[in-house]
Amino acid sequence: xxxxxxxxxxxxxxxxxxxxxxxxxxxxxxxxxxxxxxxxxxxxxxxxxxxxxxxxxxxxxxxxxxxxxxxxxxxxxxxxxxxxxxxxxxxxxxxxxxxxxxxxxxxxxxxxxxxxxxxxxxxxxxxxxxxxxxxxxxxxxxxxxxxxxxxxxxxxxxxxxxxxxxxxxxxxxxxxxxxxxxxxxxxxxxxxxxxxxxxx
Numbered sequence: 001x002x003x004x005x006x007x008x009x010x011x012x013x014x015x016x017x018x019x020x021x022x023x024x025x026x027x028x029x030x031x032x033x034x035x036x037x038x039x040x041x042x043x044x045x046x047x048x049x050x051x052x053x054x055x056x057x058x059x060x061x062x063x064x065x066x067x068x069x070x071x072x073x074x075x076x077x078x079x080x081x082x083x084x085x086x087x088x089x090x091x092x093x094x095x096x097x098x099x100x101x102x103x104x105x106x107x108x109x110x111x112x113x114x115x116x117x118x119x120x121x122x123x124x125x126x127x128x129x130x131x132x133x134x135x136x137x138x139x140x141x142x143x144x145x146x147x148x149x150x151x152x153x154x155x156x157x158x159x160x161x162x163x164x165x166x167x168x169x170x171x172x173x174x175x176x177x178x179x180x181x182x183x184x185x186x187x188x189x190x191x192x193x194x195x196x197x198x199x200x
Contacts (some may be wrong), residue, residue, distance in 0.1 A: 028188045031154045034146070036066045038074035042142070044083040048169070051082035051142055054174035062182050076154060080144035084170045088136050095129045137162060140169035142177055155184060 039056050042048040055078070060067045068074050145156035157180045161172035 003125035008136050015088050027154055028191060030148055030152065031146070031185060031188055034065065034076045034148075034154065035054055036068050036073060036075045037073040038048045038077050040071070040079040041172050042144070043081040043083070046077070046084045046196070047084040047140075048061065050172060051084060054171055055082075055142065055177055057180035058174040059181070062178050064182060064185065072175075076146050076148050078144050078146050080142065080156075082140070082144070082173070084140040086136060086138050087194070088134050092136050138169040142173045144177060146181070155181065157181070167179065 037059065039052055039059070042052045042055075045050070056067055059065060059078075071077060092140055139160070141158065141160035143156075143158040146154045148154055157177060159173050159176035159180065161169045161176065163169040164172040164175075167175070
């Protein structure tokens with residue numbers, strides 16, 4: 001009975017692994033078949049609409065796909081959410097400096113003609129410097145997925161940015177989305193080539 005249970009459990013585990021491999025293989029092949037993409041409206045209001053345009057431009061610059069405004073002609077649809085929020089960072093700092101110095105001396109001498117006394121010297125200094133700095137920043141993000149005509153998710157990513165050296169936060173997020181898709185497609189191609197080249 002135990003042997004039968006082990007055999008059934010092993011068979012079930014093997015079946016699950018085969019199912020996962022088939023699903024992964026279908027996703028890879030489906031991703032590699034995508035030639036024409038429609039970027040759907042992204043939730044997030046005006047910021048989402050602006051990021052959609054930047055994502056279209058970034059994907060087009062990869063030269064991997066034809067970007068279309070007609071969803072009926074697309075092999076896959078990119079959909080999801082995006083936003084760009086402005087906020088203010090506030091920095092407060094304070095520096096203080098103080099000093100105090102005292103010196104004193106006393107002496108006396110007497111004679112029938114005069115008396116001599118002592119002396120005192122004191123010094124004090126203080127200073128305080130404070131800084132209040134406000135810096136306006138943008139934080140953008142996009143969480144998108146690429147789906148085939150049946151609605152199956154072929155690829156997904158979430159990217160965020162506070163801005164890059166030569167571009168704003170939204171443009172940087174759009175560039176990251178395009179770069180990640182390019183990298184994942186390249187990885188899928190290499191994986192497929194390795195599988196085809198493997199001896200059977």
